Amino acid sequence: MAQLTGSQRGAYVQAMFTRIAHRYDLVNRLMTFGQDQALRGRVIALAELKAGERFLDLGTGTGDLAFAGLQATPDLAQAVGGDFTLEMMRVGRNRAPGRRVRWSATDALNLPFPDQTFDAITSGYLMRNVGDLDRAWAEQLRVLRPGGRVVCLDTTPPARNWLAPFVRFHMRFVIPTLGRLITGASDAYKYLPETSVGFLEAGALADRMRRIGFEAVTFERAMLGTHAIHFGRRPR
Numbered sequence: 001m002a003q004l005t006g007s008q009r010g011a012y013v014q015a016m017f018t019r020i021a022h023r024y025d026l027v028n029r030l031m032t033f034g035q036d037q038a039l040r041g042r043v044i045a046l047a048e049l050k051a052g053e054r055f056l057d058l059g060t061g062t063g064d065l066a067f068a069g070l071q072a073t074p075d076l077a078q079a080v081g082g083d084f085t086l087e088m089m090r091v092g093r094n095r096a097p098g099r100r101v102r103w104s105a106t107d108a109l110n111l112p113f114p115d116q117t118f119d120a121i122t123s124g125y126l127m128r129n130v131g132d133l134d135r136a137w138a139e140q141l142r143v144l145r146p147g148g149r150v151v152c153l154d155t156t157p158p159a160r161n162w163l164a165p166f167v168r169f170h171m172r173f174v175i176p177t178l179g180r181l182i183t184g185a186s187d188a189y190k191y192l193p194e195t196s197v198g199f200l201e202a203g204a205l206a207d208r209m210r211r212i213g214f215e216a217v218t219f220e221r222a223m224l225g226t227h228a229i230h231f232g233r234r235p236r
């Protein structure tokens with residue numbers, strides 16, 4: 001399934017997240033040994049949100065990054081959580097902070113926002129799922145105001161070092177087994193490691209961002225090199 005592109009990939013991804021929505025957060029915490037929340041904290045720190053700004057969390061799922069943004073900067077003018085899987089957002093909306101987020105049915109490949117709407121855009125574990133990576137970056141660039149920031153958290157193909165066998169074991173056996181036991185959807189939790197291995201290496205992803213038009217592009221690796229956080233800015 002990881003080899004699907006375009007709208008076929010979109011339909012597959014949407015159906016998969018609809019099935020696992022109710023258990024998504026629990027599996028996430030277990031899969032990352034609880035570190036996913038610390039990574040989201042780092043994403044929000046890099047986004048440098050300020051009072052009165054407009055903030056979009058794209059591929060928001062159950063809204064963890066949108067909530068973290070609001071917690072860090074409660075007086076944002078707007079915090080939008082956008083996703084094309086309504087069931088994921090429904091789970092998020094039913095949580096206490098869900099009321100402050102503006103939930104928006106949003107396809108990352110066709111953002112339903114005018115040019116230069118947002119001061120900052122974050123995404124967590126979105127970009128390796130999209131059917132057309134360049135288009136997803138171009139859409140984010142379009143809706144950012146000049147000088148606006150983009151911060152992207154995702155997994156990155158594991159490095160070839162002494163940890164590689166352990167990372168492979170975690171991805172091939174631990175994640176699919178946890179996913180099957182907790183959600184009953186073993187195919188979904190095979191797809192996730194497959195897309196991690198097949199995704200662009202962090203340096204190549206940064207190059208793609210530069211090619212699309214972002215400047216000041218940097219990235220840092222996290223969680224033993226299995227995750228990367230990319231930062232970029234729309235030129236002024």
Ligand SMILES: C[S@@+](CC[C@H](N)C(=O)[O-])C[C@H]1O[C@@H](n2cnc3c(N)ncnc32)[C@H](O)[C@@H]1O
Pocket residue numbers: 010013014017028058059060061062063064065082083084085088106107108109123124125126129130131
């Ligand atoms: C792995 S979840 C991540 C959710 C959340 N950002 C987090 O950090 O936990 C990926 C989310 O991206 C969404 N997604 C994937 N492709 C998308 C697209 N083309 N447009 C909008 N949302 C998309 C899925 O519906 C899903 O909710």
